[in-house]
Amino acid sequence: MTVSHRAADAPATPLEPLQSVKVARMACCCKLSDLLPLVQQLHEAARASAAARQRSEAA
DSSP states (O other), X not given: OEEOOOOTTSOXXXXXXXXXXXXXXXXXXXXXXXXXXXXXXXXHHHHHHHXXXXXXXXX
16 A cells, blocks of 8 residues: 555646655555544654655745
């Protein structure tokens, strides 16, 4: 599974290749609602990483 973040105004195809974060695949029989906190945590981490990358590129 690959986690990536794209801003609302960003093009669907990036101008330069983005480095994605690879995470382990999980096999389970839990409800999707049980996975929501994990998905939110991964999304926040990806968003923070993208924001930090944008700040460093702007400097």
